[in-house]
Amino acid sequence: MTESLVHPNFKLNGKAVSGDGLWEVAHRFIKEGQAYQESVGRFLLDWLSASAKIHVNTSGSTGKPKKIELLKNHMRNSALATGAFFNLKSGDTCLLCLSCDYIAGKMMLVRAMLLGLDVYIAEPTATPLQHIGYPQTFRFCAMVPLQVQASLDALERIETLIIGGASVSNALKKELLPKKTRCFETYGMTETITHVAIRELSEASRNPFRALPNVHFSLDDRECLVIDAPKIASNKIVTNDQVALVSDTEFLWLGRFDNVINSGGVKLFPEAIEEKLSTYLQDACIVAGIEDERLGQKLVLVMESDSTQKIDLDLFKEIKTLAPYERPKEIYYLPTFIRTKNGKIQREFTLQKAINNQ
Structure with missing residues (x-):
């Protein structure tokens, strides 16, 4: 053996x-x-x-x-x-x-x-x-x-x-x-x-x-990725990752279904917005949705930084790759994000801590 x-x-x-x-x-x-x-x-x-x-x-x-x-x-x-x-x-x-x-x-x-x-x-x-x-x-x-x-x-x-x-x-x-x-x-x-x-x-x-x-992909009714890999998993694996399927062996990753923000009826993918922002921001960041009376959810930015050098919201108007509804409406600062042992940001805990720190 x-x-x-x-x-x-x-x-x-x-x-x-x-x-x-x-x-x-x-x-x-x-x-x-x-x-x-x-x-x-x-x-x-x-x-x-x-x-x-x-x-x-x-x-x-x-x-x-x-x-x-x-x-x-x-x-x-x-x-x-x-x-x-x-x-x-x-x-x-x-x-x-x-x-x-x-x-x-x-x-x-x-x-x-x-x-x-x-x-x-x-x-x-x-x-x-x-x-x-x-x-x-x-x-x-x-x-x-x-x-x-x-x-x-x-x-x-x-x-x-x-x-x-x-x-x-x-x-x-x-x-x-x-x-x-x-x-x-x-x-x-x-x-x-x-x-x-x-x-x-x-x-x-x-x-x-x-x-x-020996791996193939499809979508469920949420447009989330379904993985068919019989050599490594006995059953199909239904994920919470929303993707754009290119073929049954290729996809573009959009973001987590459980992270999607509905702001004024527009579906926003935080990970895609963060990718655009990372070109312009040196510090690590996440975007998230918080409750808003008018929009349902308001897009906010959380920066892994102290608040000594604050970012002007007008900066986001200059980022041509950002659609108007992808521009954060508010910014929170947190010196250190909450992460798992292997370095993944724990979004919900990080957002809550940032809000509580204001």
């Missing part, structure tokens, strides 16, 4: 490790390692166990975190699909710098074990590349946007980078385009065992997400 779960060429931090040797590594990480290594050790034991299932915690970015079951066979299929998409070969190096408490970190290990990669494990800080000495470079790595932003000066050490966990802002995208690193934004969730669709960051303003092999 262990042999089928671990490629014979698998390496950990540059050293060959057999399937049986992984048991020893896992126990050592749990007994002697730091917190992030303990997390790696616990997952290794889960992966090597006789159980056909893995229990995984969701991130909690869109609601209360919950524990779900995933089939190891589905995780295997997901890893193989990623390997095929990016042409990962046995012996390639990869960097694990995400927490193994969540699916993204777990799947980096699974890809390495199944494909025979040499995985280097770094503490999942904002600047993980600082923990891996030069001249080590990596064929493949996954990061969240906060890590990418803080690692811009060292990205040349990574050949292919996938970015997930939160949207890539226009400002970050502009900084990534001149880099030699090929950067891809991913779409997925815990239930889909990380990404099921990928788009390469390019000069194109809004290129669509493209499905991985």
Whole structure:
């Protein structure tokens, strides 16, 4: 059983490790390692166990975190699909710098074990590349946007980078385009065992997400994405993501159904507006709707900033990409947004805290 779960060429931090040797590594990480290594050790034991299932915690970015079951066979299929998409070969190096408490970190290990990669494990800080000495470079790595932003000066050490966990802002995208690193934004969730669709960051303003092999898309009656991926999920997955379907394997992401704002009868997608604003605003921001007698919901902007340098509302009239109804009517300031452990902004809590701080 262990042999089928671990490629014979698998390496950990540059050293060959057999399937049986992984048991020893896992126990050592749990007994002697730091917190992030303990997390790696616990997952290794889960992966090597006789159980056909893995229990995984969701991130909690869109609601209360919950524990779900995933089939190891589905995780295997997901890893193989990623390997095929990016042409990962046995012996390639990869960097694990995400927490193994969540699916993204777990799947980096699974890809390495199944494909025979040499995985280097770094503490999942904002600047993980600082923990891996030069001249080590990596064929493949996954990061969240906060890590990418803080690692811009060292990205040349990574050949292919996938970015997930939160949207890539226009400002970050502009900084990534001149880099030699090929950067891809991913779409997925815990239930889909990380990404099921990928788009390469390019000069194109809004290129669509493209499905991985054996994944197809449709819409429900809310115009939300439905994912049909029989190799990684037993049933179709109905999401709360509103999209514009380009084909059954491509879509443009518009925003979360539960975030949509109805202002004066006009449907507003906060994420799309935030993408436009990110070109002009340096600080992180979200837009949201608050109750308004005339409009039903009024569009407001929340800035991750103190209020010492306030923004004039007239600025939004100068942003040509913003339609009149997409211009915020009020601005709130909050020094620090409320985020999940993997960096996703918790919108509802952040908005409420910003309002209470005024």
